[in-house]
Amino acid sequence: MLLYQNQDGFLFNSDSHFLYDFISQLSPKGKILDIGSGCGILGLLVARDFKVKLTGIDKQENNVFLSQKNAQVNNIDANFFHGDYFKYDFREKFDFIISNPPYYHDGVSKSQNQSLHISRYNIHLPLENFIQKTCQILKPHGHFIFCYDAKQIQNILLILHKFKLTLNTLQFVHGSDKKPSSLVFIHARNNSKALTKILPPIFPFINGQNSEMVKKIYNKTRTYSIKCSI
16 A cells, blocks of 8 residues: 655554554444544555445644545545544444544653644543544444553543443553553444453564564555655
């Protein structure tokens, strides 16, 4: 998949590849919404490999332009909208809602680049409001899948419970086999009584080399990025 990215904006990284792999294990289908689509990588990978009707939303106009262009270049039928997720009036509900949201909290240093600031820091998409809004537009047995800062797992679980979403699947990502987890993947559902399934952790590097698991993920995603100026 060929993907154009804004060289002065947020550039996708391994998080998007790993999250796609997490989503793909659930064989998504039906109507799917990608929140904070960026250049479109996450939703477009899902739409490339599964029979879904993809919608994306992003509050940055440049990102919407890139998402639309990348859908066109890769011959993928998708609709991307420019708007604030909290204010946007969705006229339908979704089977799957996915997101690689801004998850850095107030305690970390902030970028002076406005585009990067919006893409990285959760002040632009507060966790509780994010989950509450998603719950409102998720179908009765719908799936909500996103990644977040692993250090905030306690708060994530409390908010999911508050809005009656059941944690179905959990997976942690570590920088290496010698580092603590920095990222967690969450799969929650409406009206589910299933016990939580905890998947084996992802270690991108083992003894300084790409792990076999990560090699398989990159072989599955097969992306090529071109940085451009908008």
